[in-house]
Amino acid sequence: MNSIVLLIVLPLVFAFLIPIFKGLGKYASKIVTILSMLTGMGFAVYFFITLQVPVKAILGGWKPPFGIVLVGDKLSLLFVMIIYILAFLNLFFFDNNFKEHSKFYTLYNIAIAGTAGMILTGDIFNMFVFIEITGIALYSLIAYSGKEQALKGSIKYLIIGSMTSLFLLLGVTLAYHILGSLNLAHISSKFYQIPNNLKFLILSLIFTSFFVEAEIFPFNMWVPNAYKGANIPIAALLAGIVSIAAGYLLFRFRYLYGGMRSFGNMLVWFGVITVVIGEFSAYFTYDLRKILAFSSIGQMGLILIAAGISNDLSVYGGFFQILSHSIAKMLLFLLAGFIIYEAGTENVKKMGGFGKNHPYLTGIFLIGALSLAGIPGLMGFWGKFNIVGGGIAAGRILPISIVLLAAIAESVYLIRVVFHLFKTDEGKIIEKKKIPLGYLMVVILLSLTIVVIGVYPQLLNQVLNDATKIIMNSGSYIRMVLG
Amino acid sequence: MFWLFLIGSIGLVLIGIFGLITRSHLIKLLLSLNILETGINLTMIVLGYQNGGKVPIIHSLLDLTKPINFVDPLPQALVLTSIVIGLGTTALALILIVNYYYKTGKLSLERSENEKENIDE
Numbered sequence: 001m002n003s004i005v006l007l008i009v010l011p012l013v014f015a016f017l018i019p020i021f022k023g024l025g026k027y028a029s030k031i032v033t034i035l036s037m038l039t040g041m042g043f044a045v046y047f048f049i050t051l052q053v054p055v056k057a058i059l060g061g062w063k064p065p066f067g068i069v070l071v072g073d074k075l076s077l078l079f080v081m082i083i084y085i086l087a088f089l090n091l092f093f094f095d096n097n098f099k100e101h102s103k104f105y106t107l108y109n110i111a112i113a114g115t116a117g118m119i120l121t122g123d124i125f126n127m128f129v130f131i132e133i134t135g136i137a138l139y140s141l142i143a144y145s146g147k148e149q150a151l152k153g154s155i156k157y158l159i160i161g162s163m164t165s166l167f168l169l170l171g172v173t174l175a176y177h178i179l180g181s182l183n184l185a186h187i188s189s190k191f192y193q194i195p196n197n198l199k200f201l202i203l204s205l206i207f208t209s210f211f212v213e214a215e216i217f218p219f220n221m222w223v224p225n226a227y228k229g230a231n232i233p234i235a236a237l238l239a240g241i242v243s244i245a246a247g248y249l250l251f252r253f254r255y256l257y258g259g260m261r262s263f264g265n266m267l268v269w270f271g272v273i274t275v276v277i278g279e280f281s282a283y284f285t286y287d288l289r290k291i292l293a294f295s296s297i298g299q300m301g302l303i304l305i306a307a308g309i310s311n312d313l314s315v316y317g318g319f320f321q322i323l324s325h326s327i328a329k330m331l332l333f334l335l336a337g338f339i340i341y342e343a344g345t346e347n348v349k350k351m352g353g354f355g356k357n358h359p360y361l362t363g364i365f366l367i368g369a370l371s372l373a374g375i376p377g378l379m380g381f382w383g384k385f386n387i388v389g390g391g392i393a394a395g396r397i398l399p400i401s402i403v404l405l406a407a408i409a410e411s412v413y414l415i416r417v418v419f420h421l422f423k424t425d426e427g428k429i430i431e432k433k434k435i436p437l438g439y440l441m442v443v444i445l446l447s448l449t450i451v452v453i454g455v456y457p458q459l460l461n462q463v464l465n466d467a468t469k470i471i472m473n474s475g476s477y478i479r480m481v482l483g
Numbered sequence: 484m485f486w487l488f489l490i491g492s493i494g495l496v497l498i499g500i501f502g503l504i505t506r507s508h509l510i511k512l513l514l515s516l517n518i519l520e521t522g523i524n525l526t527m528i529v530l531g532y533q534n535g536g537k538v539p540i541i542h543s544l545l546d547l548t549k550p551i552n553f554v555d556p557l558p559q560a561l562v563l564t565s566i567v568i569g570l571g572t573t574a575l576a577l578i579l580i581v582n583y584y585y586k587t588g589k590l591s592l593e594r595s596e597n598e599k600e601n602i603d604e
Binding site for chain 1: 496503509512513516519523526527530531557558561564565568569571572575576579582583587592
């Protein structure tokens with residue numbers, strides 16, 4: 001079955017249809033993009049629901065391990081489906097500084113194709129190519145607003161991103177030189193033959209590139225600039241969609257580092273440093289966009305810790321965390337667009353009065369913020385709960401306790417934002433503005449998802465258990481791809 | 484020959500990393516990135532290289548009867564992809580740097596001394 005190729009090809013086709021159709025009218029490129037995301041979403045949902053056994057798409061007739069293979073199993077198709085759904089919802093953004101232009105939609109489609117490719121591919125050189133495709137689209141998208149901060153973030157991201165993807169390439173070449181294969185399944189079936197030091201070197205080289213996409217210390221200095229300067233839909237794309245693909249790769253490569261306790265330890269400690277840096281930087285700033293950016297860093301650090309612990313419970317929690325972080329962060333960025341427009345400022349301290357104008361919208365912001373902070377009853381709680389449980393089961397008390405301390409700082413600064421929104425300043429009145437209907441519906445849909453899954457986490461139980469089994473059991477993956 | 488090749492390319496990688504760490508001028512950073520890229524591409528070629536190896540093309544069926552010392556063609560194909568990606572990235576980076584220079588009049592990302600943290604830019 002070769003049709004999962006469509007999930008990568010469709011947005012690419014639509015991307016290059018946009019320059020042709022853009023002359024038809026003001027909204028032509030937006031309509032093409034909506035169509036692209038809807039068809040992609042339809043195919044992804046269809047493939048995911050009808051999936052009985054994992055499928056692979058062999059490209060060009062070269063059987064694995066020789067050629068490129070795309071792998072669609074319960075895990076990768078789930079993630080691609082969620083990427084398409086979020087990418088579609090993200091199109092209902094609100095940003096008054098945004099200049100409608102067909103270039104934006106072309107790059108948006110390319111970025112989605114790249115992230116879908118990163119998830120579906122079973123070939124590590126192909127993964128490098130998809131990381132570069134996503135990267136190049138993102139560098140241009142971040143610089144799209146033309147602000148100084150955006151250009152700064154874009155240049156930093158470009159230099160760090162290209163440097164680390166060259167390291168990834170070196171790691172891939174070393175693996176190829178030693179094992180004679182570029183296929184992830186084939187490599188992981190023979191990876192035990194390599195001496196431990198060399199394994200560590202190859203994995204470190206490969207993971208530098210994942211660290212950039214996943215906003216992990218020390219490769220995350222581009223994050224505050226990029227989130228501060230980029231337009232709202234692009235910040236939401238980075239926080240909500242690219243982080244899914246990056247988190248997925250961190251877990252998928254458990255096939256290679258699964259048995260290595262030293263490498264897992266390193267991941268855990270990098271994650272802890274990232275969490276601490278992210279949460280405390282967010283605590284000391286009053287810039288709404290930067291708060292969300294630093295909180296993103298902190299959440300991704302937690303995902304890395306889950307990947308480093310890598311027992312059943314933490315992998316399950318890690319997937320839950322990836323999903324809940326994406327949904328909540330996308331919701332908060334969508335809301336931030338409207339808040340910044342109405343308040344006319346990005347300074348949290350000057351936003352008083354917004355809560356009075358729009359109490360329901362502020363309530364929805366509170367739901368997203370509390371879910372990020374991990375308050376019981378909301379979606380974000382279950383991810384953190386399972387990761388902490390997995391950490392305790394693995395006997396890593398110290399990293400887990402540091403993370404819990406950082407979570408306190410996180411809830412303080414997120415609730416502080418809501419407090420400032422409700423506060424009323426004397427003498428300063430914010431003019432009330434009308435909320436677009438489509439935007440409002442997307443925001444309500446996302447917040448309902450957070451609440452419903454928070455109350456009934458068993459809705460995701462089946463799906464995420466299947467995903468966890470795929471990650472924990474590399475044998476069946478290897479048999480499926482090579483057999 | 485093999486070792487000379489390998490040491491040379493690793494040397495280029497190290498020069499590139501050194502430049503990326505120590506420089507702050509944007510064009511110099513980009514040059515370091517390109518040196519690093521050349522080094523890594525050469526390393527890939529080296530790892531597929533065989534001393535006295537031949538071009539991996541079969542001219543006649545007789546070639547298949549005796550063991551031949553072929554150079555591995557796959558790293559070369561990978562390097563081609565990598566070179567093209569590098570070209571695209573460099574072009575994009577130059578455009579971004581030019582825009583940044585027009586916007587700020589600077590060619591360095593460092594924050595100047597008297598620049599205060601202003602939330603509303």
